[in-house]
Amino acid sequence: MPAREPKELDENQIARRQRRVALLATAFSFTGQVEYRHAYSQSGGAQFCFGPAATSDLLLVYTEAFERDRDPDDFSLAAIIAHECGHQRLLRDPTLTVVGRKLSGQVFEEVLASLIGSLLVTDSRDAEDLVGKATVELATIGLSAVSVVRTIEQLRGILKELVR
Amino acid sequence: MIGQKKRRDVQRDLAKVLADLPSETPDAWFEREITAAKGQPGRDLETLKMLKASLKRAAKKKRSKTKLQTTR
Numbered sequence: 001m002p003a004r005e006p007k008e009l010d011e012n013q014i015a016r017r018q019r020r021v022a023l024l025a026t027a028f029s030f031t032g033q034v035e036y037r038h039a040y041s042q043s044g045g046a047q048f049c050f051g052p053a054a055t056s057d058l059l060l061v062y063t064e065a066f067e068r069d070r071d072p073d074d075f076s077l078a079a080i081i082a083h084e085c086g087h088q089r090l091l092r093d094p095t096l097t098v099v100g101r102k103l104s105g106q107v108f109e110e111v112l113a114s115l116i117g118s119l120l121v122t123d124s125r126d127a128e129d130l131v132g133k134a135t136v137e138l139a140t141i142g143l144s145a146v147s148v149v150r151t152i153e154q155l156r157g158i159l160k161e162l163v164r
Numbered sequence: 165m166i167g168q169k170k171r172r173d174v175q176r177d178l179a180k181v182l183a184d185l186p187s188e189t190p191d192a193w194f195e196r197e198i199t200a201a202k203g204q205p206g207r208d209l210e211t212l213k214m215l216k217a218s219l220k221r222a223a224k225k226k227r228s229k230t231k232l233q234t235t236r
């Protein structure tokens with residue numbers, strides 16, 4: 001099957017996307033390089049790449065992030081980028097790396113990235129969506145519904161004190 | 165990465181997780197929790213309210229979808 005190609009955009013349209021992505025990343029205090037790639041990925045729309053130093057970290061945003069943003073049933077571009085910025089905070093912010101180390105593992109990393117992202121976004125709906133995503137993710141480890149909600153509530157309460 | 169699952173599907177999964185809360189309805193459970201958490205240290209009302217709101221939105225969406233299907 002041939003690889004899916006995004007609809008062609010002119011230089012200005014691509015530059016506009018790059019600017020929009022960069023603005024959001026700056027609003028969420030991302031440190032490093034931010035790049036829009038006019039291509040499809042298997043990432044869900046964006047990817048955080050950990051570099052040798054924070055300044056060389058890379059945030060890649062792909063075409064599907066913009067398609068998802070236009071879909072009312074899907075995550076917004078801001079929510080997608082905030083989640084990736086959550087990953088960076090977790091690995092780069094000294095107070096948050098402590099939390100990340102104590103709660104290590106793939107599931108917790110995703111839960112924490114979404115909860116941190118929910119504290120970075122300005123739109124309350126985006127925040128709700130990211131909290132919902134974290135909750136669903138945490139439930140996959142087999143806790144009871146009450147424990148899942150209590151853990152999400154506690155973690156977000158702690159992160160609120162730490163995310164600046 | 166945020167993953168491929170759409171927000172709509174995450175909301176549906178959230179409703180499934182919260183359906184197991186020990187109460188007549190998840191909404192009633194959240195009502196009680198929010199009342200109990202008010203003014204309590206270590207509790208985060210905002211997060212509870214967010215989950216309650218997500219649940220409400222998911223239910224609303226489900227209702228409007230059912231309506232569409234039945235009136236066709």
Ligand SMILES: [Zn+2]
Nearest residue numbers: 110113165166
């Ligand atoms: Zn992630």
